Amino acid sequence: MSFFAELKRRNVFRVGIAYVLVAWIVLQGIDFLVDLIDAPAWVLQIFFAAAAIGLLSVLIFSWVFEMTPEGLKKERDIDRDRSIAPQTGRKLDRVIIAFLAIAVVVLLVERFSQPARIDEPVASARSTSPTADSAEAPTNAPPKKSLAVLPFVALSNGPDDEFFADGLTEEILNSLAQLPELRVTARTSAFAFKGQDLPVQEIGETLGVGHVVEGSVRRAGERLRVTAQLVQAEDGFHLWSKNYDRDYGDTIAIQEDIAEQIAAALDVVMDEGKRDSMRRVGLRDPAAFIAWQKGTLAAQIAHGTVDQIPGLLEANAHFEEVLEHAPDYAPAWVAHSDPYGHILNDSATGESSLDDVPESMVNTALQMAANDLAKAAEHATGLDERAGAELDLAILTGDFYDIRRRLEAYLASEGCDHAQWVDPVATVFGFAEQVIDRLGHVTACDPLWSTVVFSRARAALWNGQTERARDIIAMVREQSSHPWLDLIQVRSYIIDGQLESARAEIDQARSMDPFWRKQNALMLAAASGDRDNMTRLVELAYEDGSRSGFFDLQFHAMSGDREAANRVAARIDQDAYGPLPLILIINWCMCGAPFDLEATPNLAAEIAEGGLPWPPAEIINFPLKQW
Known part of the structure; x- marks a missing residue:
């Protein structure tokens, strides 16, 4: 008799199958209890290891022993003619069928009782995002493994020390964002609390996170002192803290250790694959991330002005320094393309803002923007990031072949990346609802990113949902002074026919630039059918001679x-x-x-x-x- 046939005769296969089914059902129950009591992940891993060891023991036991009417005996001591192994096998078949039915019931219960995970999504700055509505309807309990990395405080006053502290913070954030177990608030929202001495409970509630990372950096020549701590937002309890006294050249090693220690404190099981993913992101060069912080700040300031191009070109000088150190950093290529898009728009519409822009730059702006976006697509680290850059490039260059399918595919994705030109094009041509959903994923990752919140709220207006638009911007209006959020409020009232409310909003809007105030007043006059007032407002808007x-x-x-x-x-x-x-x-x-x-x-x-x-x-x- 062959070895395989002997295994079958001794019911080793049946015993193994029955054991696996029973063990699986038991592990499901243990998994439920582990989640219920918020036990560390290693508890379940110990039970799994024990079950695996038990399987080997059971298989050996079923080979060596057989159950007889007289009790358990060694198989070698049993007369084959008196063996009841076939009857035992039929009993095991019934056991297998019973536990298989139980396993199916467990799977069905899990499948149909699982709630929509609005409150516990897995997200990162460059990974799968939370559900689209989670930023609009936050739950009381934030995800257990969620955190925001707040800007580390610069305790020294060297010319670049604050930018260095911000850069170190962002590198830590980017590293943690690569871990699928964690939901990490993106940079824009985390940095919105820079310089604000607010309780961690308030910050956690605003960002919808369970933990906050804080720290400080002091630099003296080539010596660094970095302090980092992980705080539980609900009660301010310190889960982990550490001081680092190192040389400036150890900056990347410090950043890596902080990220790993935080992950471990949140019960993330690290392996070499995860460490490698964390090392592949970010700039990993202090000179590069200092330049990135300078460029990001300059671009942020520029986007809050009416004449944006000078500030954006100033930002580009810093982004070019970033690209000298890190030519494969896709976000820098995207940021570098931005002023050329503004130049192209202003050139086509005859804006006076180009008076101080060299003619050679105006003539090559389309080529420069297209080159930057092509580079961004080439060096993108994720599929969504690459798809967004490629779609922006197609829109920018007028390549509308198959544009509907490409828009639908991109808008159906759930990443945290945000393309520049997709939203307005998609909104105009009937994709407003998809834009709302897509940007919901982005704002769940980065809830205080005001320009994205604005685009999402504007899409809601295009979708005929004025109340929803007001709800969307209400989430950030207290934390952001971006003037475009006031525009949404005004236009929502105009659409609803509440012209007096629109007028009151224009009068009291705290962040509205005088130019935009006139433009809103113009739209209100147009909605009232007041041609004379419209003409007067246009003359006021262009009283400086610009058109x-x-x-x-x-x-x-x-x-x-x-x-x-x-x-x-x-x-x-x-x-x-x-x-x-x-x-x-x-x-x-x-x-x-x-x-x-x-x-x-x-x-x-x-x-x-x-x-x-x-x-x-x-x-x-x-x-x-x-x-």
Whole structure:
């Protein structure tokens, strides 16, 4: 008799299958209890190891012994003619069937009783994000393994010490974000608390995290003293803390150790694969991450001004330094492309903001932006990041072939990365609901990223959900002074026909630039059908002698001057980059088609190539506009 046949005769296979089913069911119960009492992950691992060892023991036991009517005997002492192994096998078959049924029931209970995990998503700055609605409807209990890394405090006052502290913080954050077990709040939201002496409980509640990482950095010549601590947000209990007294050259080693120690304190089981993932991200070069912090700050300041290009070009000088040290850092390529996009928009719409920009830069802006986005796609570390860069590149260069499928695929993703040009294009051409969902994942990772919150709220307006738009911006208005959030509030009231509420919002908006205040007042006058007031407001907006095709076109459309609107639109369309600015104007106007498509043949060709709908939806009804 073969060895396989002998194993079968002695019921070794049946015993093994029965044992595996019983062990699996028992481990499910232990797993439930481990979660219930919040026990460390190693508890379940010990039970699993014991079960694996037990399987080997049971198999050996079933080979050596046999159950007989007289009790347990060694198999070698039993007469084959008197063996009851076949009867025992049939009993084991019934046992296997019974426990298999129990296992199926357990699986079904898990499958259909599992709640939508809005409160415990797995997220990171560059990994799968939480569900889209979690940022809009936070739960009382944050995920157990969630944290925010707050900017480390610079205790020395060297010229770059604060940027160094911020850079070290972001490197730690990026490393922790690679661990799928952790949900890590992204940089924009974590850094929103810089310089604020707030209780960790309040910070944890605002960001929806269970833990906060704090620290400080003191630099004296080539010596560093870094202090880091992991604090439980609910009660301020310190789970871990450590001081590092090292040389400046040990910066990366310090960062790696802090990230690993924090992960271990949160019961993340580390292996070489996870450590390798953590090492592959970020800049890993103090000079590079100092330059990145300088560029990020300059770009942030620039985006809060009306004339953004000078500040963005200043930021680019720092991003170029980053790329000298780290030419494969995709976020720096994306950031470096930003001012060229603004130059292209302003050039196509005839803005006066280009007066101080060299003509050679204006002429090569499209090539520069396209090159930057191509580099960003080439060096992207994740599929969503690469898809976003490639889609932005296609929109920027007017490659609308198969654009619907590409938009649908990107908007269905759940990453934390955010493309620059996708949102306005997708919103205009009927994807508003998908934009809301997609940006919900981004804001769940980075809840205080005000420009993304603005884009999501604007998509809600396009989707006819004014109350939802107000709810979205309400989450960040206390922490952010970005003027565009006030724009959403004003426009939501105009759409609802609450013109007095819109007027009161314009008067009391704390962060609205005078230029934007006039633009909102212009839209309110248009919604009231007050042509005389509209004309007066336009003259006030351009009292410094500057003109803007971007706002001229909206003014003509809202005031009902179809011929003038078509004339401005045709001029913009003739620019090599013209179609995208026209889409952006549609997105801002919310007035349906601000011009006739026949007046813009280049845009018409892109819309036809992409199979996109026309005309766009009319979100705000302006009485003077009759088409």
